[in-house]
Amino acid sequence: DLASDRAALIALRSAVGGRSLLWNTNQQSPCAWAGIQCENNRVTTVRLPGTGLTGRIPVGIFGNLTKLHTLSFRFNALTGPLPSDLAACTDLRNVYLQGNLFSGEIPSFLFGLKNLVRLNLASNKFSGEISPSFNNLTRLATLYLEKNQLNGSLPELNLTNLVQFNVSFNQLNGSIPKELQKFTTSSFLSTSLCGSPLSPCPGEPTPSTNTENNGGANNSDNGGKKKKKKLSGGAIAGIAIGSVFAFLLILLILFFLCGKKKTRKTNDIATAKQLPSDVEIPREKHIREGDNGTLNSGGYSGAATAAATAVSASKATDLNASTGDKKLFFFGNAGKVFDLEDLLRASAEVLGKGTFGTAYKAVLEVGTVVAVKRLKDVSISEREFREKIDAVGSMDHENLVPLRAYYYSKDEKLLVYDYMPNGSLSALLHGEPFFLLFLLFFMILCF
Numbered sequence: 001d002l003a004s005d006r007a008a009l010i011a012l013r014s015a016v017g018g019r020s021l022l023w024n025t026n027q028q029s030p031c032a033w034a035g036i037q038c039e040n041n042r043v044t045t046v047r048l049p050g051t052g053l054t055g056r057i058p059v060g061i062f063g064n065l066t067k068l069h070t071l072s073f074r075f076n077a078l079t080g081p082l083p084s085d086l087a088a089c090t091d092l093r094n095v096y097l098q099g100n101l102f103s104g105e106i107p108s109f110l111f112g113l114k115n116l117v118r119l120n121l122a123s124n125k126f127s128g129e130i131s132p133s134f135n136n137l138t139r140l141a142t143l144y145l146e147k148n149q150l151n152g153s154l155p156e157l158n159l160t161n162l163v164q165f166n167v168s169f170n171q172l173n174g175s176i177p178k179e180l181q182k183f184t185t186s187s188f189l190s191t192s193l194c195g196s197p198l199s200p201c202p203g204e205p206t207p208s209t210n211t212e213n214n215g216g217a218n219n220s221d222n223g224g225k226k227k228k229k230k231l232s233g234g235a236i237a238g239i240a241i242g243s244v245f246a247f248l249l250i251l252l253i254l255f256f257l258c259g260k261k262k263t264r265k266t267n268d269i270a271t272a273k274q275l276p277s278d279v280e281i282p283r284e285k286h287i288r289e290g291d292n293g294t295l296n297s298g299g300y301s302g303a304a305t306a307a308a309t310a311v312s313a314s315k316a317t318d319l320n321a322s323t324g325d326k327k328l329f330f331f332g333n334a335g336k337v338f339d340l341e342d343l344l345r346a347s348a349e350v351l352g353k354g355t356f357g358t359a360y361k362a363v364l365e366v367g368t369v370v371a372v373k374r375l376k377d378v379s380i381s382e383r384e385f386r387e388k389i390d391a392v393g394s395m396d397h398e399n400l401v402p403l404r405a406y407y408y409s410k411d412e413k414l415l416v417y418d419y420m421p422n423g424s425l426s427a428l429l430h431g432e433p434f435f436l437l438f439l440l441f442f443m444i445l446c447f
């Protein structure tokens with residue numbers, strides 16, 4: 001119970017702690033002492049890193065700390081073998097003992113602590129061989145044994161969870177078992193180990209010795225392989241010609257893509273012009289259409305805009321519904337400088353698509369240019385829409401494009417802004433991404 005945990009900790013302090021552990025022993029519970037944590041009224045964590053602990057841990061302490069799951073004594077000056085009653089702490093998951101002076105063999109009772117996930121015994125004076133019984137610790141993910149005096153060979157370790165492993169700076173020899181070859185050279189530094197990832201063991205075949213052997217048997221083969229190491233003039237010429245062809249191919253693809261981009265733009269306008277078709281629109285009045293009803297090639301100049309089409313569609317719907325008050329609403333003192341009819345007669349082009357709809361440039365007959373944003377998928381009540389748009393419209397700041405007017409009907413919501421002629425900030429900042437990609441690709445190809 002907690003009382004015996006407390007007694008064990010006090011015994012620990014008097015054995016190795018000296019004056020460095022300033023625990024308030026007037027407190028009945030040890031749970032608030034520095035480095036101690038409890039769960040369910042038992043001590044589960046003892047973390048005393050770099051606290052100047054010295055000497056040997058006697059037997060009779062850890063036998064009481066039976067609910068311990070984390071023990072950290074790293075970077076102290078503890079000596080001697082690990083106390084055998086540590087075997088009673090079967091809940092131990094994390095053991096950090098690196099940076100001490102522990103000595104003797106790695107005790108076999110450790111292999112009974114089946115819950116161990118992290119075991120760090122690095123930078124001590126452990127000696128003897130690394131036992132294959134480490135295989136009992138099936139949950140082990142970290143095993144650090146570097147900087148000890150371990151000798152012998154490495155056992156085969158089939159620990160599937162093992163992701164951190166280091167046995168550097170020991171007197172180990174022999175070949176690295178297959179299961180441990182997944183670790184990098186930094187796990188095996190300063191040992192006499194051999195085999196992957198280190199250099200091959202004596203007598204082990206290597207790719208280069210293979211070649212030599214074959215070469216011995218067949219000198220002309222060997223000569224052929226040597227030739228492959230240097231690029232011949234023909235190969236260089238081939239690569240150069242290939243590069244030129246690749247360059248031309250990329251140019252072709254670029255032209256194709258640019259062409260497609262243009263077509264898409266025209267298509268957008270055309271599609272937009274055909275948008276709301278469920279109402280009768282007096283298109284012949286505003287839209288120049290081909291005999292078969294499609295948009296004339298030649299685009300948008302002189303044709304009614306997509307926005308205007310939308311407006312006219314909505315207008316028609318609304319007028320049909322006899323609401324009578326559907327019109328453009330203007331903000332501020334600018335007053336009503338044009339009306340819906342003017343917008344209907346304007347020519348237009350698509351500026352771009354945003355999250356809330358498509359923006360069009362509309363040139364009115366009197367020469368006024370506006371940007372019309374046709375909102376999509378906005379299903380809010382007219383009152384709510386007017387409230388929100390009134391708030392936007394009343395904003396006045398040099399960095400905000402002024403909202404001049406809006407149009408609301410059930411199916412169409414249009415916002416009319418001043419047209420900003422300097423293009424898109426994004427395009428100015430980033431330029432044509434295709435060109436940059438192409439340049440990058442070409443450079444890679446050249447190198």
Ligand SMILES: Nc1ncnc2c1ncn2[C@@H]1O[C@H](COP(=O)(O)OP(=O)(O)OP(=O)(O)O)[C@@H](O)[C@H]1O
Pocket residue numbers: 351352353354355356357358359371373401417418419420421423424
């Ligand atoms: N008042 C305007 N004057 C000139 N061009 C405009 C104007 N408003 C929008 N544009 C152009 O139309 C494009 C689409 O604009 P829109 O406001 O619909 O979306 P966005 O702001 O680019 O994107 P998002 O709505 O996702 O933030 C813009 O990238 C811009 O190039």
